[in-house]
Amino acid sequence: MHNETKRGGNLPQLWQGAIPLLVLFVGLFLAVMNFGDEATGGPVQIVLMCAGLVAGIVGLSNGLTWSTLEKAVSEFSSMVIIPIMLLFSIGGLIGVWLASGVIPTLIVFGSEILHPSIFYAAVLVLCSVVAMSSGSAWTTAGTIGVALMGISQASDLSLPITAGAIISGVYFGDKLSPLSDTTNLASGMAGAELFVHVRYMLWTTVPAFLIALVVFLFLSLRAGQHVDTAQLALLTGTLSSNFTISWALLLPMAILIGLAIARVPPLMAIVISIIVGVVFGLAFQRGDQASLPQLIVDYWRTAATGYEAHTGVADADELLSRGGMASMMTTVWLILSAMFFSGMMERTGCLQRILNSLLGLMRKDRSIFFGVGATALFGNIVAADQYLSIVLSTRMYADEVHSRGFRPEMLSRTAEDFGTVTSPLVPWNTCGAFMAATLGVGTLTYLPFCIFNIASPLVACIYIGSGIALRRREVSPAPDLISG
Template sequence: MADSSTRQPSMLQALLPIGLLVILLAFSVYLYGSDSSYGANQIALIICAAVALLVGLKNGQTWRELEKGVVDGISIALGALLILLMVGALIGSWILAGTVPTMIYYGLQILSPEYFYVATCAICAIVALSIGSSWTTAGTVGIGLIGVSQGLGLSMEITAGAIISGAYFGDKMSPLSDTTNLAPAVTGTDLFTHIRHMMWTTTPALIISFVIFAIIGFNADANEQVLVLEDTLQLLNDNFNISLWTLVPMLVVFVLAFKKVPAIATILVGALLAAVFAVIFQSDVIVTFVNEPELQTGLVYLKGVWTSLFSGFSVSTGNEVYDELLSRGGMTSMLNTMFLIITAMSFGAAMEVTGLLHKLIKTVIGVAKSTGALIGSVLATCIGMNVITADQYISIVLPGRMYKAEFKRRGLDAKNLSRTLEDSATITSPLIPWNTCGAYMAGTLGVATGAYWIYCYFNLITPFVSFIYALFNFKITPIEGDEASE
């Protein structure tokens, strides 16, 4: 809104698209239930984006300016959309290659049902801490752990919550993570000061999460799990060549991720390598999957791996749970998730280009008088940004820029702001169905965001820990030395 001829939006105008979105999403969930994310929510987001753009036109902005803002906003998500396509291909080829079945097979025998949820959270935390990516963690070991939970007769929803809790702890605390580097860069503090300061809020939240997952695990029904376990092991053995060699594609992905090879390239290599391993180790599986006896052997292998990459793998054994477990993947499985992300980013971009987002944030800053209220407003703003803009990076950068001067004016060290950004923007992003992170986790793990979010204990607890610290002024560091006198 650089043109002086345009009018600044009012608070009522800023709230109009938000209020309408809340109403439409409520009706969407009421009418369509868990299927609301398969089109109804997208329509709601598009309608509200249109309302925001109409406000911009009313205030004197040109259509060209508004259109460019929306297109630029959507372009931010292009990388995430490509990653989603690659992950879809990876899931399909990993199942066909026996990578996922082998992970499930050995996981079923190693992981005890009583400790499964705690172990899942811990495993994902360690992997994400090592490679710095919650997305890669969920798309690799997360897929296997979801399968193990079904094999043990445990809740997929709770398992997804444990995976996401662990993955986001590791992502948040890893110096290799993009968000962990972004938050201190935006606020003007250094990386390792930022990480050390985050430990005060992050560690208690993780410990509490472990305790909750342990309590849930100890109350599981062990007798039913033993029967499900035996059936699943037999089915896996009957339908796949279970071999440790099939885990090589997963190890290659971990190595590439650790070496900070770009995510799209890393996942694509993992998918294509699995396609090769499928031909080597699962030739009989491919023949059954393609089910075209008239084709030459080489063409059967080609069609099998090709199909797994674009439309996923499917199997029919008569066991509904088993079939659902391994009939997944393919690029096409991610198209609805991409649809959701594009419409959500359109709404967020419309709110930003019209100045409505800026108006909301400025109003929130103005009412925060105490330190506790200021940090609480950052938490609320970042969570709101995740809802409105559907992107965790925007939810870090925009509030970070807008609150930076206010923190300095009040004599608060920049590391307080960077920690608060991560305690809210990074952590809550997978809890919103249309956020890029929430949509990715739902698409990858095969569990709806609305079903798993209540079990993401780490993600839910961390903002509360951060707010409690702020209320009692605990570990809220003032500016020291020369910077305080500037």
């Protein structure tokens, strides 16, 4: 069995399994060097497809047929159908909420509340609270996050730093929320009790969050001295003159959070929120415009292709003209290309061979958790999806963690410390692609400012290396034998 893949064909040698990875990393380096932030607009997709073909050639040389590989890629890609539909839906939500005045209202009220001297830190905290309430990093970034990017742009603050604060906040909240799909997945795969898993995550997550908070406070104090208040006033004035701004328009956001708390499936919650946005738009932004049927058609078009602003102020038009399901097409192309590569790596046994070699290096008790972390990171890079990263790192090490006497929460926590939070740092990962498309900042541009996402695995490494908070299972003493 050690020389065969799980579904036939010979397991490739380690050097063979490494060839597609070498092609991937060299290709990505060249893509970034030549295209910069535009690399994910097509060049990276081509690299992923070429690396996938190389993996396929490795599989053919080890006894697999091309039809077998194609079938495996189709099965592998089917796992991202729901995330892709969610991606399209959030694109539609952004467009509709812009047209209906929901996001403009968030921008106007947010600019009044969020002082520039604490802006980045406030963004971190606000996104953390909303994401913890909703259990979704994507939904929070696609709603509150878009509004905060608007405030940042209008205030002439750094968009990469703002994006980093948003991503840090939404992943902190998502990671600790009992409503989060990743939190439930990690605990379930490791055999851990959900709330015990969340409690143990506090050990590593809170210090990483505090590090991020201090950094963003420092950056806020420096940035607050250079804010363009005139430009911000122009934007808020433009929004107020082109939209009806009302506290009532915060209700769609409250409804969305309520749907999440009620455990309504994310895709259904987003679609309902789009409909709610249309209703509120018809109620508050109708004015003297076209007939009701025409307005409904306009919102339909907006959900499909995005909102196009005509305020007469160039900066405001640039800020507001975005969203729509069509805006996510390049991101979907990136995700499908990544799934092609990942499916080939998995079915040919290249991934299995590399991970087996990694497991063989884990000799000491605590070193097993370095292996979990490395596998989670590897999963985000190669499998290009945080769910697959969590599944790989928990499923592969579950028996070993149990045999070495550690609590299952140590496994689930480590998978999240390295898997959940690093997913938006990989440009071709589903999360990295989504954040770049939604926030309008390239992954490699915002990456240095995702302080929480960087600090989380580093803090986890300190805990693993020192043995802090690595709890073992309690072994019940053998019962006394009572003679008859």
